[in-house]
Amino acid sequence: MSKKPVRVAVTGAAGQIGYALLFRIASGEMLGKDQPVILQLLEIPDEKAQKALKGVMMELEDCAFPLLAGMEAHSDPMTAFKDTDYALLVGSRPRGPGMERAELLAVNGAIFIAQGKALNAVASRNVKVLVVGNPANTNAWIAMKSAPDLPRKNFTAMLRLDHNRALSQIAAKTGKPVSSIEKLCVWGNHSPTMYADYRFATIEGQSVKEMINDETWNREVFLPTVGKRGAAIIEARGLSSAASAANAAIDHMRDWALGSNGRWVTMGIPSDGWYDIPKDTMFGFPVVCEGGEYKVVEGLPMDDFSRERIAITLKELLDEQAAVKHLV
Numbered sequence: 001m002s003k004k005p006v007r008v009a010v011t012g013a014a015g016q017i018g019y020a021l022l023f024r025i026a027s028g029e030m031l032g033k034d035q036p037v038i039l040q041l042l043e044i045p046d047e048k049a050q051k052a053l054k055g056v057m058m059e060l061e062d063c064a065f066p067l068l069a070g071m072e073a074h075s076d077p078m079t080a081f082k083d084t085d086y087a088l089l090v091g092s093r094p095r096g097p098g099m100e101r102a103e104l105l106a107v108n109g110a111i112f113i114a115q116g117k118a119l120n121a122v123a124s125r126n127v128k129v130l131v132v133g134n135p136a137n138t139n140a141w142i143a144m145k146s147a148p149d150l151p152r153k154n155f156t157a158m159l160r161l162d163h164n165r166a167l168s169q170i171a172a173k174t175g176k177p178v179s180s181i182e183k184l185c186v187w188g189n190h191s192p193t194m195y196a197d198y199r200f201a202t203i204e205g206q207s208v209k210e211m212i213n214d215e216t217w218n219r220e221v222f223l224p225t226v227g228k229r230g231a232a233i234i235e236a237r238g239l240s241s242a243a244s245a246a247n248a249a250i251d252h253m254r255d256w257a258l259g260s261n262g263r264w265v266t267m268g269i270p271s272d273g274w275y276d277i278p279k280d281t282m283f284g285f286p287v288v289c290e291g292g293e294y295k296v297v298e299g300l301p302m303d304d305f306s307r308e309r310i311a312i313t314l315k316e317l318l319d320e321q322a323a324v325k326h327l328v
């Protein structure tokens with residue numbers, strides 16, 4: 001018997017990430033090849049954006065995806081999020097060359113208040129929310145704070161792109177396939193202060209730290225490369241990452257919904273006090289997903305360098321939070 005369709009809301013559906021994301025959701029790459037989906041697509045009311053959205057929907061239609069059970073265009077989050085089971089909050093302004101993501105808070109923050117309130121009012125009580133729009137951690141925190149009737153754990157921020165970037169750098173350094181790397185994680189904020197950590201990583205049971213055995217490479221090449229990859233892409237493309245961001249969003253939601261098969265993945269989630277991160281801070285943690293839930297990998301030892309790096313990224317997040325506290 002075929003499964004009942006689930007509702008997937010995507011904001012910024014006519015944007016560049018939207019264009020790289022929707023076709024993959026509709027083809028079953030996110031929620032499984034047996035799971036029909038109804039796409040509830042949100043764009044700003046602007047005529048040009050709505051027209052572009054109609055064009056994307058025409059293309060979705062032309063793919064004749066067997067799993068696409070329905071499609072709706074919206075300009076109001078109160079209708080777009082009605083009964084939604086999954087919400088991918090992408091719609092917001094991207095940064096340009098020379099900007100930091102935190103500078104977007106002033107223009108993008110308000111979006112997540114309205115959308116958090118709308119999710120609170122009309123979404124499924126089990127909705128799984130992923131915030132992609134930057135600054136992703138603080139926007140996810142704003143949305144969560146604006147939705148007091150929904151469980152806090154339903155709100156997450158995307159650090160999977162950073163996780164995937166770190167995997168690829170380690171694969172290149174060790175000459176081993178990406179798929180062989182386990183137990184990698186990225187702590188903190190989706191910003192240059194993030195702390196990509198391969199101290200616990202293994203390849204075929206062997207310690208990656210011992211294989212690389214080069215702390216200077218870790219500090220002077222690996223961390224800056226992963227941390228500043230977004231800016232490097234903007235510099236090269238003139239536009240921020242889109243296909244890799246959409247791919248990370250698919251990875252994040254797929255693992256959360258269907259499980260990570262015992263593997264560690266990184267998700268930005270509201271802290272419950274793990275690793276002394278203050279409660280509710282939307283922080284990148286190593287997690288394992290199973291049965292539609294994520295579980296933090298607890299009890300990992302910290303050395304001085306890791307403590308220092310985690311303190312830096314935490315301070316940045318707390319500063320961002322303080323800057324918008326009056327709004328929520």
Ligand code: NAD
Nearest residue numbers: 012014015016017044091092093094132133134136161245
């Ligand atoms: P884009 O400008 O191509 O598309 C954004 C779309 O969002 C536009 O079509 C715009 O009309 C729409 N939009 C704006 N405000 C909206 C609102 N209130 N409701 C619904 N739609 C709205 O941008 P993009 O390249 O798709 O990037 C989107 C966001 O994702 C940016 O903030 C970018 O910085 C961020 N991003 C995050 C990550 C991450 O790893 N977390 C990675 C890449 C990009």
Ligand code: LMR
Nearest residue numbers: 095101134230231240241
């Ligand atoms: C990224 O990491 O590629 C995105 O957050 C876009 C950006 O502004 O860097």
